[in-house]
Amino acid sequence: MNNIELVKQLLRRLKKFSWLIVLIAIAFGGLFYYMAKQSIVLYTSTATVFPLNSSGDNNVTSSAISSILGISDAPKSFTADASINIVELATSRRTREAVAMARIPSMKNKMVSELLVEEYNSHTGFLQNEPIKGPLDSLALVNFASSFLRGGFTAKVGKNGILELHYTNSSPTLVREISYIYIEKLASFYIDLKKKKAQIDFEFAVKKVDSLANVLNKLDQRAIQLDETTFFTNDELKRYSIPKNNLQQDKATVQSQYYYAVNNRESAAYRLQKETPIIEPLDRPEPPYDRQQKSKSMYLMIGLVLGTLIGILLVSLKIINKFLGAELNKALEKAAAKGKEGLQEQTEPIK
Secondary structure (H helix, E strand, C coil), X not given: CCHHHHHHHHHHHHHHCHHHHHHHHHHHHHHHHHHHHHCCCEEEEEEEEEEECCCCCCCCCCHHHHHHHCCCCCCCCCXXXXXXCHHHHHCCHHHHHHHHHCEEHHHCCEEHHHHHHHHHHCCECCCCECCCCCCCCHHHHHHHHHHHHHHHEEEEECCCCCEEEXXXXXXXXXXXXXXXXXXXXXXXXXXXXXXXXXXHHHHHHHHHHHHHHHHHHHHHHHHHHHHHHCCCCCCCCHHHHHHHXXXXXXXXXXXXXXXXXXXXXXXXXXXXXHCCCEEXXXXXXXXXXXXXXXXXXXXXXXHHHHHHHHHHHHHHHHHHHHHHHHHHHHHHHHHHHHHHHHHHHHHCCCC
């Protein structure tokens, strides 16, 4: 069988079993269409977040946005001036667990973790999610929700230096509620981290002022007590004048420290206010959301093409095997013939 005969036989067999090829193509097209129909529809929200600081520099290229993003003048060690990378904070396990433990009043005051597990279990079956069987304790719920949030939440810095937050879920209601909770928790954690050191300095300054104020009150009480006990004595006597002079010197020293501490307290209060940014979303995570689902028409075309190719291969397999077997036999016969000729040449006597 030569190549031309092979092509002719293939065409005849394909024409004979064309109905089978069409059935296989339709079967694969239907299967792929069902797969696309069974796919879960996902909704993605987009929110942009920007910090508002008390400093005068509040543009995109200022130190305010560089500070919140942690991309400018970041020291190489853990010092008091270390910058906070808000992208890492947004994607951290701490933030995800805080979001998972939050409750949504508008949805029967359920925890986010419970709602995520319920939404996950609502899409179980063939070619969908594997069900999560309960009952689950709070720790297991939080762990499941944290893994769901890690897969559905992304944070990145846009071209203009604005923080972009994206969250994807199969429920548009959950997308909206969880996106707002994410922004709230992220802002709260970031503000807490930024102002913690300034808060410690402020509390120390307040305690120092209160302590010095108490010392001044005690010194005043001692001065009053001395005046009352030495009212009819001779003030020129050293045993009466020296304690009063020492008391006045102590009060002057403490008073100077008190004024200095008050100034430090006001400075610490200013630093605390300056280190407390206001995180505001520019674009809120409101619908309409980006909708993602497998294209039914594209999957149908892929199934039809794949089924047609598989049908052609199955129908042509018998002739192809027959052709390959014949070619293999020919090759073996040629090899055997060459072997016999070589053996005859070796067995001929030397003249």
